[in-house]
Each structure stands twice: as C-alpha cells, then as structure tokens.
Amino acid sequence: MHFSVITRVIGLLVMVFSISLIPPIIVSLIYNDGALDAFLYALLVNLLGGFLLWFPVRNARGELKIRDGFLVTVLFWTVLGLFGSVPFFLSENPDLSFTDSLFESMSGFTTTGATILTGIDDLPKSILFYRQWITWLGGMGIIVLAVAIMPMLGIGGMQLYRAETPGPVKDTKLTPRIAETAKALWYIYATLTSVCALGYWIAGMSLFDAICHSFSTVAIGGFSTHDESIGYFNSVAIELICVFFMIVSAFNFALHFFAWRHKSIWHYFKDPEARFFLLILSSTVLLSTLVLAMTSTFDWSTSLRYAVFEGVSIATTSGFSTSNFSNWPHFLPFLLIVTSFVGGCASSTGGGMKVIRILLILKQGLREIQRLIHPNAVIPVKVGGKAIQERVVSAVWGFFSAYLLVYIVLMIGLMATGLDQVTAWSAVAATLNNLGPGLGEVSSSFASIGDPAKWMLCFSMLLGRLEVFTLLVLFTPMFWQR
Template sequence: MHIQVILRVIGLLIMIFSIALVPPIIVSLIYSDGALMAFIYALIINLVSGFLIWLPFRKYRGDLKIRDGFLVTVLFWTTLGLFGSVPFALTSSPDLTYTDALFESMSGLTTTGATILTSIDNLPQSILFYRQWLQWLGGMGIIVLAVAIMPMLGVGGMQLYRAETPGPVKDSKLTPRIAETAKALWYIYATLTALCTLGYWIAGMSFFDALCHSFSTVAIGGFSTHDASIGYFDSVTIEIICTVFMVISAINFGMHFYAWRTRSIWHYFRDPEARFFFLMLGSTIALATLVLILTSTFNWQTSLRYAVFESVSIATTAGFSTSDFSVWPHFLPFLLIVTSFAGGCASSTGGGMKVIRILLILKQGFREIQRLVHPNAVIPVKVGGKAIQERVVSAVWGFFSAYLLVYVILMIGLMATGIDQVTAWSAVAATLNNLGPGLGEVAANFSSINDPAKWMLCVAMLLGRLEVFTLLVLFTPMFWQK
C-alpha cells in the first residue's frame, strides 16, 4: 500500500475539484443572488485543504496498484462529499444543518437525486446551478475526468479506472491508452449534454433551466430547478426530449463510442443487454398504461404520457417527475421502484445493479432448471451467443448477494430509528439504487426523516455509486495484509 502516493493523489484531486466551484461563482455574479461569498469561501477551503494534503507528499512517485486504486476511489468519493457540502453549509439560503448539507452534496455527486430541500423555486440561481453541476460531474465519475490528466501529474490511471468503472467486466477499454479512454467518454458525455441543452432550449425552457436540466438528465441524476421537476413545464415536447436522453444515457457509453466511430446504430439492437433493457422498459410502460386506463386514473392519452415518462425515469434511476407515482393505484408504485434495481446498462450513468447482471442472473437461474432435467449436462451461460466465464457468473451472484444483504441491513437500521416499513424500504431503494424519489415520507423529499437515518442513507448512496464491492472490500482483513 503506497499511502504517501495515495495522499498525494487525494490532495491533487481535491484541488482539481475546487476548480469546479468557479462556474457557480460566475453564475452568482451574473444573477447577484447573494450566495457569492459562500462559494468563494468554499473554493478557498477546498483548495487550501487539498494543497495541505498534497504538500508533504508532493515528491512521492509511483504507480498505483489495484488495492491503491480501490482506496483512492473510496477516499475521494467520501472526501468529495464532505468538501462538496461546504457551499451548502456556508450559504444562508438554504439554511441547512451540516447533516442536510452533506446529504444534498452526496446525493448530487452520486447522481441519486434525493433531496432535503423544499421551496426549490425560491433558491439562489447559483445554488440551483451547483446542485445540477454536482450531478453532471458525478455522472461519468469525476475520477475518470481526473484520470484523463493523471499522466501529466505523474500518476498511473488504470487502477483508478478499474475501481471506478461499473459493470461485471472492468478491464475493457475503448482505446489502447487509459487517458484516451477517459477523454473519449467525456467527449461523448459533453456532446450529449450540449445536444440535450439545445433540445430543451428549443422546446421552450429558458437557457438556464435548459442547461441545468441537461446536466441532471445526461447524468441520470434527477435534480431540478423547480419543486415540480419536469412537470413544472407541462410540455409533452420537453418530456419526450427528457425521455430520449434518459434512455440514451442509460445505455453503455462504449456503444455510443462505437456508434460514433462506425457511424452505425444497428449494434444497439444486436446487443443482448440493450435488447433486454428495451424489453424491460417496454413491458413496464405497457403494464403501467394498462393499469392507469383500467382504473380510470387518467384518460388513455394522459395514461400513456405519464406511464412512459415515469417508467423510463424510475427504471433508469433518473428520478424526474411529471406525476406523483407514489399515489398511483394498486402495485404500480412498488413495480416502478423494483425496476430501479436493474437500473441502467453497464458503463452508463444509470444506477441500480445494472441490466447485464440481472440478465446473467436470469440466465443462470434458467440453467439451474435445465440441470434438474439433465444433471450431468455441461450447459454454459451464454450472452449474445458467447459463453460467459464461470468466474464472471460467480462474481455476479456474489454481487447480488452482497447487494441484498446491504439492502436488508440498511432497511433494518432505518426502521430502528423509528421510520415506518414502507418509507424505510423505499428510502433504501431510492438511495442504494441512486434513484432519488421513494414512497411514504420520502415520496416528495427526505427533509422529514431523522439525522441518523440521513447518515445511513449517505452511506447507501456511496455504496450504490461504488457498486458495493469497491467500498466493502476495504473492510476485509485480506485487503490490508501485505
């Protein structure tokens, strides 16, 4: 374990993150919204803190190993949540406790979208921008951004990329060099953001709203500059644009890179994970529309409109809203929350367990049924006609077990603080899946729950963003053995 190198990297990354406070400062200057000094003080605190961490170890050099990469990733996301909360804690509007400030910061950076804020429409524009900006930075992973410039800083990046990149297979690269891979991902990410901004602006949003909502749409975060979320605009065109970009952002970004390089889109329909993702979305939309029509909740046009948007929003873990799905009839609220457990595809900005894992679990289950009939047969698990290594299948089952165990422990912990079962169940799902909205007391926001529960949910957000294992591995004795 190279502790000196790790601390040097952490200091560098915190200093890099402090630069992210410059855009909110510019927004505060433009709108004269009264939050300027909070961001200036926050920038100074972050920059100086990062410098003091980096200074004693500035001369240490060396390549990061696998274990170093895990530790840097966890430490950075943890410290990032802490330093990201400084502007929220210093500003008088909103007037937040530190627990609430940390919750909002962690929710933004992990693209969860759960909020403790109320009267969002009345907040300073720089605070509104900062919330969306945090989600945009967290969407692709700020570490991947840092990895793109790590060669210039004398730090190897592949170990960070392996620790940060989601999905069952972490060693795939779009380009031969890791820095070029990170840059390619960010070019795609920035391009989608620009196109989404333009679409929203043309559809009728102000440029400020268009830019802010494009940040949270492409990041699949769900924060909005209005209490009513996307429903504030009451525009079918805006909802269609939002839906399209949520789906695009929930698909493997490697496929977007391939589409850009080959100028073709047919591989989206040949990819097993993408096809299964589309099947899940289509089935959920059809069922939700049917139930809303049969229960006379809305007319058929409104039923289809709300079912499409809410199904895509919840299933991709974006968490935008045009209708309060928590009061929809029968099993629909439960069904939509359950779809968030699958979330987006691997290597996307979506949360959840990832679609490829759910697909592999289903195929493994079907194989076990076949083995009951043919106990001596050798039946490989195949995806796209290719056999999957048993090591990968085993890892997926291990991840699934750990995910459910963490979920149960967190839910029991929340209930121990006095929260009712429905609220606890959905609150953990909303944070662990990086979804945002829940049911019961957390259907609108998380302001009413107690502080111990908020701290536990911050841990849930971090676990969900790092896909559980990246954080849990630090608590194993083997990790610390030489």
C-alpha cells in the same frame, strides 16, 4: 499500500475539484443572488484543504496498485462529498445543517437525486446551478475524468478506472490507452449534454433551465430547478426529449463510442443487454398504462403520457417526475421502485444492479432448471451467442448476494430510527439504486427523517455509486494485509 502517494493523489484531486466552483461563482455574479460569499469561501476551503493534503507528501511518487486504486476511489468520493457540502453549509439560503449539506452534496455527486430541500424555486440561481453541476460531474465519474489527466500528474490510472467503472467486466477498454478511453467517454458525455440542452431550449425551457436540466438528464441524476421537476413545464415535447436522453444515457457508453467510431447504429439493436433493457422499459410502460387507464386514474392518452415518463425515469434511476407515482393505484408504486433495482446498462450513468447482471442471473437460473433435466450436460451461460466465463457468472451472483444483504441491513437500520416499513424500504432503494424519490415520508423529500437515518442513507448512496464491492472491500482484514 502507498499511503503517501494516495494522500498526494487525493490532495491533487481536491485542488483540481476546486476549479469546478468557478462556474457557480460566475452564475452568482450574473444573477447577483447573494450566494457569492459562500462559493468564494468554499473555493478557499477546497484549495487550502487540498494543498494541506498534498504539500507534506508532494514528492511522493509510485505506481498505484489495485488496492491503492480502491482506496483512492472510496476516499475521493467521501472527501468530495465533504468538500462539496461547503457551499450548501455556508449559504444563507438554504440554511442547512452540516448533515443536510452533506446529504445534498453526496446525493448530487452520486447522481442519486434525493433531496432534503423544499422551496427549490426560490433558491439562489447559483445554488440551483451547483446542484446540477455536481450531478453532471458525478455522472460519468470524476475519477474517470481524473484518469484522463493522470499522465500529466505522473500517476497511473488503470487501477482507478477499474475501481470506478460500473459493470461486471472492468478490464474492457475502448482504446489501447486508458487515458484515451477516459477522454473518449467524456467527449461523448459532453456532446450528449450539449445536444440535450439545445433540445430543451428549443422546446421552450429558458437557457438556464435547459443547461441545468441537461446536466442532470444525461447524468441520470434527477435534480431539478423546480419543486415540480419536469412537470413544472407541462410540455409533451420537453418530456419526450427528457425520455430520449434518459434512455440514451442509460445505454452502455461503449455503444455510443462504436456508433461514433463506425458511423452506425445497428449495434444498438444487436446488443443483448440493450435489447433486454428496452424490453424491461416497454413492459413497464405498457403495464403502467393499462392499470392507470383501467382504474380510471387518468384517461388513456394521459395514462400513456405519465406511464412513459415515470416508467423510463424510475427504471433508468433518473428520478424526474411529472406525476406523483407514489399515489398511483394498486402495485404500480412498488413495481416502479423494483425496476430501479435493475437500473441502467453497464458502463452507463444509471444506477441499480445493472441490466447485464440481471440478464446473467436469469440465464443462470434457466441453466439450473436445465441441469435438473440433464444433470451431466455441460451448459454454458451465453449472452449474444458468446459463452460467459464461470468466474464472471460467480462474481455476478456474489454481487447480487452482497447487494441484497446490504439492502436488508440498511433497511433494518432505518426502521430502528423509527421509520415505517414502506418509508425505510423505499428510502434504501432510492439511495442504494441512486434513484432519488421514494415512497411514504420520502416521496417528495428526505427533510423529515432524522440525522442518523440521513447518515445511513449517505453511506447507502456511496455504496450504490461504487457498486458495493469497491467500498465493502475496505472493511475486510485481507485488504489491509501486506
């Protein structure tokens, strides 16, 4: 383990992150919102903190190994959450404790969208912008962005890419060079964000709201500049734009890369993961519409409108809202939370276990049924007509088991703090799946729960963003053995 090199990398990345505080400083100057000092002090803290980490080991050099990559990834997301909380902590509005500041920061960077804030409409514009901005940075992963500039820093980036990129297969590169892969992903990400912002602006949002909501839409983060979220605008056009970009952002970004490279969209319809994802969305929307309309909760057109938006928002783990789905009848609140466990496609900005894993688990289950009938048959698990390696299938089952075990342990931990079962169940789902809203006490915000519960949920957000294994591997004795 190259601890000096790892410390140098963390220090460099923290100093690079400090540059990201310049945009909210500019916003504060434009609107004269009173939060300027908080961001200036935060900039100083980040620069000084990064410098103190980097300077003692500034001459350390060496190629990062796989274990180093895991440690850098976990440490950076943890340190990022800490340093990112400084503006929230120093700002007079909102007046947050350290725990609440860390919760809000971690929720933004992990694109969870869970919030402890109320009265969002009255917050300084720069604070509102900062929440959306850190969500956008976390969406594709700042580590992937860092990988793109690693060659300039003299540090290898493949190990960081493997540790950061979501999905069961981590070695796939869109281009021969990993830095070029990271750049390609960010070009696509920035382009989608720009087009989304333009669409919101044309549909009637103010320029500020359009930019801010484009950040959290493409990042599938769910933060909004209003307490009523997207429902504040009461616009079908805005909702449709939001739905479109939530779906697009939940697709595997490799599909967007090939669409750009080959000037074709047909591979979207041929991709088995994308087809299964659309099947889940359409089934959820159809069932929700029928239940809402047949229970006379809304009329048919309103039922369809709310079902489409909430179904897509929750299933993609975005967490935007136009209606309080926690008050919907019968099983619908439970159903929507369950869809967030599936989440987006691999290599997307969505959370959850990822669509491809669920698809592989279903196909593996079907194979076991077939083996009962034909015990001696060799039946491969196939996706898109191609056989999947047994190693990948086993890894998916291992991930599924670890995910559920972590979920149960966290839920029991939350219940031990005094939360009721529904609140604890949905709070873990909302954070582990990087969803945002929950049920019970956390249906609107997480402000009412205690600090021990918030710390556990911060850990849950980090587990979800790093896909469990990346973080859990650090707790195994084997990881630290030479």
